[in-house]
Amino acid sequence: MVGWAIALHGGGGDIPIDLPDELRIPRETALRHCLDLGVSALKSGKHPLDVTELVVRELENHPYFNAGKGSVLTAQGTVEMEASIMDGKTKRCGAVSGLTTVVNPVSLARLVMEKTPHIYLAFDAAEAFARAHGVETAESTYFITPENIARLKQAKEFNRVQLDYTAPTPKEPEIRGDSQIGTVGCVAVDSAGNLAAATSTGGYVNKMAGRIGDSPLIGAGTYANHLCAVSATGKGEYIIRATMAREVAALMEYKGLSLSEAAAYAVEQSGPRGTCGLVAVSANGEVAMPYNTNGMFRACATEDGFTEVAIWPKN
């Protein structure tokens, strides 16, 4: 029997090393809080599906991460949220896209998995399904934060400037140092080797309405089987092309790589620097959290007492 393990992320991206305290500290605190919640749940014997769902719910509720409350805005100034969850042992999974009023998308994804013969529901129908099941919903004002309104404005301004050939080439705007391509996710394994992964996001700032990213796509943003559980973050289009979450498991299963090797290789192969990261746990209680961006909001813990809460690489 091996020990339990848990890892979670609040998004990988261009997080500058001089991130001001007032932006850094609340996020580190939230990561630590979510880690503690997840660890308590594992210690009290909850199944990894329950553990990952409750941790992601907590991250969705936190306004500083790009999921649930605090989701980035579409080109139309609205939120469109998506999520998925997967159980490694059975490979059962659930996914949702295009949510606008559901407070906890990850829980709706789990309901799809458990209450329907399907895996993936989207847009109006997903919203209707939520209501039919009495899932908590809120007006869009609940989800929209001033930071994200500012972020959208800057993104639109950047696009406008890019199209204005008389102006000098602009630098990518400083969106106050936060990860604007974030996502949240959690993976966990218990001492019996049960694995689960869950991922949730508001998507890409200034995205086209109706654009679906990697987070709800099984094999891209989320994957779990009998060997490992993986949750990805970064530029969705790269993660989809690379089927990144599935890649980690395939490398372990078919090439015999360890979790660390497989996770590092999957990130490296998925795209150029600055595009992605992931958290993963193995059936043996190992953890890996590779990323090729400046930073990734992350935390992990294993039963032997190791814990880590970090944003940038350790030196």
Next chain:
Amino acid sequence: MVGWAIALHGGAGDIPIDLPDERRIPRETALRHCLDLGVSALKSGRHPLDVTELVVRELENHPDFNAGKGSVLTTQGTVEMEASIMDGKTKRCGAVSGLTTVVNPISVARLVMENTPHIYLGFDGAEAFARAHGVETVESSHFVTPENIARLKQAKEFNRVQLDYTAPTPKLPEVSGDSQIGTVGCVAVDSAGNLASATSTGGYVNKMVGRIGDTPVIGAGTYANHLCAVSATGKGEYIIRATVAREVAALMEYKGLSLTEAAAYAVEQSGPRGCCGLVAVSANGEVAMPYNTTGMFRACATEDGYTEVAIWPKN
């Protein structure tokens, strides 16, 4: 330099061996016609992306296959179509879901790939995008066929009977002997080793509105890389869990299996008998068309002159 190859399918499923001529012959004729179109295009040097798109458009236009015109109906009697396309060399891809008026969903998927920074658009956003690009649209009645109205009626009746415990256990209804879990798809490779895959479907008969299946999920229903191109058909939930299309490529890449071995293994591992099939071509001009259902409408051709149009296993 190796030869070109092409394979296409019109759906795998419980296609009874005594399918009446008036149902069998139009489908075989359509498969042969689509194969000829695809072969001509390859011979005249068209890129596999163009070849797979044009073949799938032809299958979408044919009312006897579950894609485009002839799509099965949702539980509300509407059509909701989805499709995806992928280029093996670049891994660029495009996908759409929830289309209701677009005549050729596969072409919108390609437009998403080529005209947006995204991969996947769904529902209202996808319909709006189609209109903005002047893509051909029609009234929904164009897509609805009498056979599918009958199919939906029988599926609802079967569900009602299943819930009526006073009645004897019913057999799955004969819905005119056609594959009701079909999809259409095409894979192709040219003599330079360029690979592409395209898949399109109306989904699952009597499905919940807003249900997304495997067809638009890259890695599940469609996948292409430098080694092979794959298009899957069958019960979407199994194909998603098993990431069937990606599996074929992963087995070739990481376990060194041949196309034939990898394709057969992927189908076998995806679920119980009756759940899926696929068509695949390799960079070397090989073809594989395994399925674990009673039959699969399929056709293939290779540059050395081999051609095949079939429904059931060869004896």
